[in-house]
Amino acid sequence: MRPDGRAPDSDPPVGATGGGPDDVRTTTSAAATEALGAEVARRLRAGDVVLLRGDLGAGKTTLVRGAAAALGATGRITSPTFALAHRYDGAAVRIAHLDLYRLAGLGEDDEDLIDEELAGDVVAFVEWPGPAEALIADRVALEVELAHAGDDRREARLTWRAAR
Ligand SMILES: Nc1ncnc2c1ncn2[C@@H]1O[C@H](COP(=O)(O)OP(=O)(O)O)[C@@H](O)[C@H]1O
Ligand SMILES: [Mg+2]
Numbered sequence: 567m568r569p570d571g572r573a574p575d576s577d578p579p580v581g582a583t584g585g586g587p588d589d590v591r592t593t594t595s596a597a598a599t600e601a602l603g604a605e606v607a608r609r610l611r612a613g614d615v616v617l618l619r620g621d622l623g624a625g626k627t628t629l630v631r632g633a634a635a636a637l638g639a640t641g642r643i644t645s646p647t648f649a650l651a652h653r654y655d656g657a658a659v660r661i662a663h664l665d666l667y668r669l670a671g672l673g674e675d676d677e678d679l680i681d682e683e684l685a686g687d688v689v690a691f692v693e694w695p696g697p698a699e700a701l702i703a704d705r706v707a708l709e710v711e712l713a714h715a716g717d718d719r720r721e722a723r724l725t726w727r728a729a730r
Contacts, residue, residue: 603632
């Protein structure tokens with residue numbers, strides 16, 4: 567801890583408007599992380615983008631799975647690591663699920679693809695948003711930072727960027 571009482575890893579990302587996370591949760595199973603996804607989904611609207619950060623296996627896709635199911639997606643929700651983007655139909659909105667892990671930077675084609683995926687009435691979840699952050703910053707409603715906390719424990723730090 568530093569004198570100001572915050573752990574170094576709680577520093578807001580560069581460009582963030584607020585301070586630290588609004589809400590820090592610990593889950594102890596994949597099902598609990600899915601339930602957290604379902605909970606946040608209730609606060610999302612068409613046009614929102616959710617950024618998901620955290621190491622491999624931290625639970626980003628698991629959280630999206632719960633959120634997408636809560637939004638009415640019925641199919642299997644799998645990692646779009648290789649496809650870059652998956653789309654699901656929710657009950658009232660379409661859902662875009664991106665994973666930009668494999669993108670080192672953004673080429674023009676990548677920008678077009680991301681624009682296309684985020685166009686219209688979608689709620690979008692973006693894992694490893696790194697290279698696309700500038701492009702999508704103004705649509706970010708929520709940032710979720712997931713971290714391993716031993717065995718099946720995960721810590722989720724939620725930072726809402728849009729008033730809800
Ligand atoms: N509390 C938990 N929350 C989320 N996933 C968990 C948890 N405990 C164990 N797991 C397991 O960890 C893995 C998380 O994978 P995934 O969601 O694909 O991570 P990421 O998308 O961050 O790489 C899954 O195999 C899941 O079953
Ligand atoms: Mg993933």
